[in-house]
Amino acid sequence: VWEAWGPAHIIHPRRLGPWAGWEALGRLQLWRGALHTVESRFGVGIKAYFVFLRYLLYMNLLHSVLVLAFILGPAAGDIGGFLERSPVFYGFYSSSSSTYPCLNPALLYLTGVLVIFSLSLIVLVRRMAVAYRRSWLLGQRHAVNLSLRVLSGWDFTVQDAAAAALMHGLIRNHLKLYLQEQAFSLREAQRTLPQWGVLYTLRVSLNLFVLSLLGGAFALIYSSTVWSNEKLSVEAGFWRTLLFQYLPAVTMNLLNLLLPHIFRKVSSLEDYSLSTQVNATFMRSIFLKLASLGIFVFFIFKTDRQQGDSCWENQFGREMYKLVMLDFMASILITLLVDLPTRILKDTCPSCWLARLSGKQRFQVPFNVLNLVYNQTVLWAGVFYCPLLPLLGTVKLVTLFYFKKFKVLRCCAPEQRMFRAASSSVLFHFMLLLGLFMVAGTLGLDPSPCGPFAGGSVLNSTGVCVASLPGPLQSSLRYLASGPFVVPLIMAEIPLVRRKRNNNISLLVQ
């Protein structure tokens, strides 16, 4: 049940029993056929990227519904704001007073955003626990009966040519995965003590190298920000101003473009299994990306408020919107202008020096997941200041799915080496959680005179409501809002997941 191994239930999930309902639900999942095609040609590792993308899409859909219910809905009745500003940004939502202290737009706005954040948190922790449990269980049963896979591997009931091709692919990829893992652990077991010593020295020094690269990158981003800020404060020509305005962003993007490739080379030297290599590259790159995003966001906050803008929230929302769009344009343009021409070149003239120079294209899972995590973090960061961002995110993810599917199926060569998705899946979600925590820190800064919280602080508007409630309710609400309560809530979620999820996990991760 854990591994979709037996071809009999991949193509004909006919087994009855308590899980028949779950399987029926699984068949309703979006893009199921496309995911199967990707898996049969490229293996579970690359399929994991698409599953993750689909998961983020579901999450953004949910966010969009919440935005409509809590934020856009109440504002629709308020016509005054409509003519002045666009509902895309924070400033549009007014703080018009209401007769009920607990039903004002400000409070609904806050509730909407808080519900989005807490739901994301619960869903993520739950999903992570499920993925962790799955990888742990898989680790337990490493001894796989390969004879069974081969001697009773084919499903003779398959008639459709496409289904048969799919099954060939699935069987091949699974066999390769097991054989490569076995060969790796054999090699590992045969290492002598001096060899281990050399390897560990190598790993430690490579890690130090990575750390110094990260430190250098942060220092560079920080100093470019400070430096260009200094230059901007002095009067200068148009081009110089333009240059210094964009210098920090360009530095950040260049570093984010270059360093992950160095990290990939580094982890291939460390002689880990392929799954671990993928995870190590991913970890290192995501730290770089989230941290530089943090520095960037902090910088925008600072300058926006220094400029004394009457509504700095709008400005901030606009920046987040820009980041989402830039990332989107970049991935589409790369597919259209780099991947596609390379492919066409290879098809029309396979022996050209240019075609041979570019080599075989591979779908790099760590880099692509990296972009998804980054994108989701920006979406969360912006949702408070630009409430329609989840809608944009939904559209973006749907489009991205088709572009990436096109890229993988038409432009990339099938991998010779396979890796397991289970342990990576835990890591993807953990990094997403990290992004969520990072973003949660930006909420509740003291607002400007525009928007739903006009003048007063975010907590002020809740205070008005809480003060109108009877005494005991007030104190229990204060307790619920305190930190010590939230942590056990998260802890309580984990055993709940363990008990309830028993066998249905394969479906969730499909």
Added chain:
Amino acid sequence: MGATASHLGKDLLSEYQELTFLTKQEILLAHKRFTELLSREDKNLPDPRAPTEAILTLPELKSNPFRERIVRVFSTSESRDGLTFEDFLDLLSAFSDSATLEIKSHYAFRIFDFDDDGTLDENDLEKLVNCLTGETDETRLTPDEMKQLISNILEESDIDKDGTVNLSEFQHVISRSPDFVSSFKIVL
């Protein structure tokens, strides 16, 4: 037992019913499908034989990587080529819903025994794996992977350590597969 090409006698029908795992409807359908595979001249022969090429075009076999082996195993002719109606019934009986694990695993063993020497040696296993993964160079396992896989299989299944998998060793492995009986099936 000359079955005339156009219709099946009542006695013959009940005899076939006794000897196979097939129902009356299944036998009649098999007869109809078999007759369609015959050329016009062959239909008038007493015990006609459908050529291998015609049988391989059946949609039930067309995508099966073992289709040529299946025809060879069930053919009773000298050259192991083509099936008579009774051969065809044998085939459908072994692949039917009601055939036992013992019968199914016996025929599976014969299908996978590519050189017909009564045991699965390294060459048979290699051909079997190539059938599973796809025959083209791009889809095959690398020679190292193939070697590793075959040594794995022999280590797990070759109980008497003679370097091959014999019928009883094969049946021992198959008996642990929950899906074998439901997937070793071809129904018209």
